Amino acid sequence: MSEATLQRPRPVALARLRHATWQGERIDWSAYLFILPFFLPFLLFTLIAVGFGAYVSFTEWGVIGDPTWTGLDNFRRALADPFVPKVWANTLKYGLIVVPATTIVALAFALFVNQRWWGATLARTVFYAPNVVAVTVIGLVWVWLLDTRFGLVNQYLGYLGIPNVPWLTNPAWVLFGIALASIWWDAGFSMVIFLAGLQDIPKELREAAQVDGASRFQVLRHIVLPLLRPAMSLVITLLIIGTLRVFSQIYIMTNGGPANASASVIIYIYRIGFRDFDLGYAAALSLMLFATILIVTVVEMRLLRVQRW
Amino acid sequence: MVSVATPADSQPQPRRRVSGTVVVLWVLGMLVVVAWAAPFVWMVSTSVKWPGDIMTRDIEWLPRRVTSENYAKVFAQPVLRWLVNSLIVATVATAFSLLSGAMTGYAFARLHFPGRGVLFFLVLATLMIPSEMTIVPLFIGFLRADLVNNYAAFILPSVASVFGVYLFRQFFLSLPRELEDAARVDGAGRFRIFFSIALPLARPAVIAAAILLFTTNWNAFLWPLLVAFTEEMKTLPVGMATFAPGVGGQTQLQSFGPAMAAMTILTLPSLLVFLVLQRYFIEGVISAGIKG
Numbered sequence: 121m122s123e124a125t126l127q128r129p130r131p132v133a134l135a136r137l138r139h140a141t142w143q144g145e146r147i148d149w150s151a152y153l154f155i156l157p158f159f160l161p162f163l164l165f166t167l168i169a170v171g172f173g174a175y176v177s178f179t180e181w182g183v184i185g186d187p188t189w190t191g192l193d194n195f196r197r198a199l200a201d202p203f204v205p206k207v208w209a210n211t212l213k214y215g216l217i218v219v220p221a222t223t224i225v226a227l228a229f230a231l232f233v234n235q236r237w238w239g240a241t242l243a244r245t246v247f248y249a250p251n252v253v254a255v256t257v258i259g260l261v262w263v264w265l266l267d268t269r270f271g272l273v274n275q276y277l278g279y280l281g282i283p284n285v286p287w288l289t290n291p292a293w294v295l296f297g298i299a300l301a302s303i304w305w306d307a308g309f310s311m312v313i314f315l316a317g318l319q320d321i322p323k324e325l326r327e328a329a330q331v332d333g334a335s336r337f338q339v340l341r342h343i344v345l346p347l348l349r350p351a352m353s354l355v356i357t358l359l360i361i362g363t364l365r366v367f368s369q370i371y372i373m374t375n376g377g378p379a380n381a382s383a384s385v386i387i388y389i390y391r392i393g394f395r396d397f398d399l400g401y402a403a404a405l406s407l408m409l410f411a412t413i414l415i416v417t418v419v420e421m422r423l424l425r426v427q428r429w
Numbered sequence: 430m431v432s433v434a435t436p437a438d439s440q441p442q443p444r445r446r447v448s449g450t451v452v453v454l455w456v457l458g459m460l461v462v463v464a465w466a467a468p469f470v471w472m473v474s475t476s477v478k479w480p481g482d483i484m485t486r487d488i489e490w491l492p493r494r495v496t497s498e499n500y501a502k503v504f505a506q507p508v509l510r511w512l513v514n515s516l517i518v519a520t521v522a523t524a525f526s527l528l529s530g531a532m533t534g535y536a537f538a539r540l541h542f543p544g545r546g547v548l549f550f551l552v553l554a555t556l557m558i559p560s561e562m563t564i565v566p567l568f569i570g571f572l573r574a575d576l577v578n579n580y581a582a583f584i585l586p587s588v589a590s591v592f593g594v595y596l597f598r599q600f601f602l603s604l605p606r607e608l609e610d611a612a613r614v615d616g617a618g619r620f621r622i623f624f625s626i627a628l629p630l631a632r633p634a635v636i637a638a639a640i641l642l643f644t645t646n647w648n649a650f651l652w653p654l655l656v657a658f659t660e661e662m663k664t665l666p667v668g669m670a671t672f673a674p675g676v677g678g679q680t681q682l683q684s685f686g687p688a689m690a691a692m693t694i695l696t697l698p699s700l701l702v703f704l705v706l707q708r709y710f711i712e713g714v715i716s717a718g719i720k721g
Binding site: 145148150160248269270 | 448450451454455458461462465466467468469471472475478482483485487488514528529530532533536537540541542543548549551552558560561563564565566567568569570572584586588589590594618619620623644647648650651655665666667669670672673685688689691692695697698699700702703704707710711716
């Protein structure tokens with residue numbers, strides 16, 4: 121902001137503005153220019169989009185023409201839609217598999233790579249690596265690994281005498297199959313959050329406990345785990361939000377099949393909105409998903425806060 | 430980085446005996462490491478196998494005969510065009526969101542202005558909103574504005590990264606402000622201070638954010654899937670998904686060779702970047718989300 125142009129029209133008022141204070145300190149007017157490059161797209165593509173999405177969910181709308189206000193019709197339709205409980209149940213079931221499994225795997229990984237053992241750095245690299253790879257790769261590689269007859273997983277299980285598991289072709293197994301891929305993809309990220317938490321634990325605490333004769337397990341149980349609670353809470357929250365939004369892996373691996381057993385909420389929203397172009401109903405379902413995420417997250421945070429180790 | 434203890438540790442510490450439990454845990458851990466790397470190895474191995482050698486009764490980690498036929502099949506598709514699309518989209522989106530994130534993060538950390546608290550809360554609150562909730566309205570908006578099937582359509586929704594703002598705010602809060610104060614006394618304006626002092630000092634944060642944002646943009650799937658209407662406007666992850674034997678129902682076993690070749694091509698750039706810059710990757714994640 122050049123001072124010359126600022127001061128020309130009304131010097132007194134502008135000088136007052138330049139020295140204006142807020143909460144006892146001079147206001148940095150340039151701050152608004154600093155935040156503009158972020159807030160302009162943020163306003164357009166996030167805030168307005170959210171508001172517009174909420175509005176569209178009360179309308180009926182194909183791509184052509186204008187939305188017509190239908191009040192709560194979309195939500196009434198959702199309550200009567202037999203697919204809605206189905207896809208919500210699928211998604212929650214998937215979350216119940218993936219969230220605990222990923223948390224446990226990631227915690228074990230973090231405890232392992234946090235040791236000063238030979239190979240710990242290598243292990244950290246390998247555990248995190250799947251996280252940087254595109255979801256297309258995760259999906260396709262696991263379709264191949266989980267192939268019922270020739271997939272690597274079933275071949276090795278066969279060596280152990282376990283009969284072929286129809287990972288992706290049987291409605292009872294498909295969510296487990298997709299969960300395997302998701303855990304492989306995501307555990308590294310949660311591991312890093314746990315690692316950050318572990319590195320915040322003062323060494324003196326553990327050493328003192330060990331001097332007092334505590335075993336490795338006791339140190340873990342009574343010192344490390346309680347102090348990891350903030351990290352644990354963050355990991356679980358992020359995993360819940362992530363699993364309720366699951367889409368890409370499923371789209372690539374099964375596209376919701378077999379018999380819709382792996383159709384997640386967003387798979388269904390995608391079909392309604394972008395295959396049938398029933399945008400009003402799709403927006404209403406998105407709003408319901410957002411409400412679900414909000415409720416589950418709040419409940420989870422409450423539970424974790426009161427829980428004792 | 431986790432340092433690896435060597436036998437010749439310089440500090441004269443009492444040597445701890447390696448207990449049996451430690452050995453067992455170490456062996457178990459290393460087995461998991463091997464298992465975790467196995468899908469990548471299997472992917473590459475499958476990608477150079479002849480169609481007849483892919484489905485075998487016994488597992489063949491090393492192909493008996495090697496072929497480039499699968500890669501030739503992949504390159505029959507406009508893969509190079511997809512690669513160029515992905516590079517342009519990911520680079521421009523990352524550059525924009527880095528600049529906007531650094532400036533806004535700096536303002537939230539350093540500058541004093543009415544609305545700072547409210548605006549920052551607003552930014553954080555949107556972290557809770559799934560991007561899928563904005564995807565229907567965004568799609569409609571872009572369709573109406575005829576902003577589909579071109580680079581602007583890919584890039585625009587990702588130029589404002591809440592994550593970037595958050596990461597830079599955390600970084601600037603932890604940065605001592607003496608240098609900036611000295612420059613201020615010398616009469617430098619806010620923008621000069623930001624671009625010539627604060628931003629250069631923020632190099633570690635810039636690198637960490639750049640890598641994380643680039644990976645996110647590079648791997649984006651749902652939005653590019655929606656706004657790419659023609660083959661030559663697809664990004665690499667979306668284009669490569671056409672090799673999926675699963676999509677469309679029946680698994681066609683014959684196609685696993687080309688599919689794994691496509692996945693190898695898609696994996697190599699991100700994996701190489703990760704291996705070279707992994708320290709920044711992991712420390713970036715640590716400093717970003719967690720110490721807040």
